[in-house]
Amino acid sequence: MTYCVGVQLDRGLVFMSDTRTNSGVDNISVFRKMHQWSVPGERLITILSAGNLGTTQSVVSLLDERTKVPEDRQPSIFEVPTMFQVAELIGGLVRDSIARHLDGGQQAEAKFNATLIVGGQIAGMPPRLFLIYPEGNFIEASADTPFMQIGETKYGRPILLRAYDSSMSFEDAVKLLLVSFDSTIKANLSVGAPLDVSYYETDSLAAQPILRIDGSDEYFSSISESWGDALKRAFQSLPDFDFSKYS
Amino acid sequence: MTYCVGVQLDRGLVFMSDTRTNSGVDNISVFRKMHQWSVPGERLITILSAGNLGTTQSVVSLLDERTKVPEDRQPSIFEVPTMFQVAELIGGLVRDSIARHLDGGQQAEAKFNATLIVGGQIAGMPPRLFLIYPEGNFIEASADTPFMQIGETKYGRPILLRAYDSSMSFEDAVKLLLVSFDSTIKANLSVGAPLDVSYYETDSLAAQPILRIDGSDEYFSSISESWGDALKRAFQSLPDFDFSKYS
Secondary structure: OOEEEEEEEOOEEEEEEOOEEEOOOOOEEEOOOEEEEEEOOOEEEEEEEEEOHHHHHHHHHHHHHHHHOOOOOOOOOOOOOOHHHHHHHHHHHHHHHHHHHHOOOOOOOOOOOEEEEEEEEEOOOOOEEEEEOOOOOEEEOOOOOOEEEEEOOOOOHHHHHHHOOOOOOHHHHHHHHHHHHHHHHHHOOOOOOOEEEEEEEOOOOOOOOOEEEOOOOHHHHHHHHHHHHHHHHHHHOOOOOOHHHHO | OOEEEEEEEOOEEEEEEOOEEEOOOOOEEEOOOEEEEEEOOOEEEEEEEEEOHHHHHHHHHHHHHHHHOOOOOOOOOOOOOOHHHHHHHHHHHHHHHHHHHHOOOOOOOOOOOEEEEEEEEEOOOOOEEEEEOOOOOEEEOOOOOOEEEEEOOOOOHHHHHHHOOOOOOHHHHHHHHHHHHHHHHHHOOOOOOOEEEEEEEOOOOOOOOOEEEOOOOHHHHHHHHHHHHHHHHHHHOOOOOOHHHHO
């Protein structure tokens, strides 16, 4: 499994991904699931990936190759004019990568499925955030659904629904995502630290470094511990139940 | 889907279940998923059920019939001497009910699977709480894992993990379960109010009435609303993230 979230804020975008991949519980590795490309001053594109590692690495490598060999006649995410076309291009690559492994040859028991979050901005247009399905189609975040989750989405969803606010700072958004990831890591062994984090400020058109937060990171540990206490206090602050009112 | 929880406390057991069943999103009904049998002064047994409604209703009806026709030579949950044997008996009925519909005849696309929570006490022995799988085998709650969830378990799990305390009162346990159910209902359309609640006090060997809490119930609404605010305050009370420490 995997857990990745992309969040749209008034001031930009925030991304977080875990790094655990597993083939069974006895084969666990660390792989980066966050990838960034930028043409400074012109565009920035961030991708988060969940699903079959062969598929997602193949998509990322193809995207990477095409940005480096511009004379190649394949369209590149550096050349298409809109974020919508970036999402279409990546969706097509996802679909093709999966189809290539499904056609003929030995069939693995596992599916080759992959789901991606793609976010970024191209100069002159607002930032956009997409979720790309294994079939290559995609949906876009909006004011009603301002964040996209892929992988193990359920444990960490309630706190996102309750505490997200489009006007929050990048710092608060990272804090919120850490709480959401902490709940998920506590419940699902196949999601694990270290975590990768990045944010993108609207119209900066430049990549911020991807920060890595280890499981032993002092701040992350303090969030994890104080969240347990804060939740207990929040719970105690609720009005009490009274059986006699229901009998 | 469904969401049911059984919780083991120092002072007894608490059960909560939703009542929504659906066959597709366009066919929704209300069915009770909590059933109780008791021989006052001797034993009390509560069952919560998730999965195929045909299977779970068949199991409940069979259990019911056998308690009412004691001359029947089938063993009854009123006659077996331990809670372990109660769980075995119910597990066998679940397995048989599923097998009967799988063998021959037209095959439905849906599985006939069902998962049950069984809890109760027989005089002279401590209360016990089991989770019964569709295969008929089962596991028992313990101090390490003092609550059992079936159905849509993920959204409501983080708060159970954080705020459960074996010494809590029945009132607090109901409050905790309402918070867990509220998070689940907000995220999954196929889990819905009204909710059924009951508690069992160790050594009382008597059934308490099953309380029904409507979606419009004043207390449940106040929990739902104040939990959103309490979560936001809890979130704000956490230490702030600082990008400069990671660059």
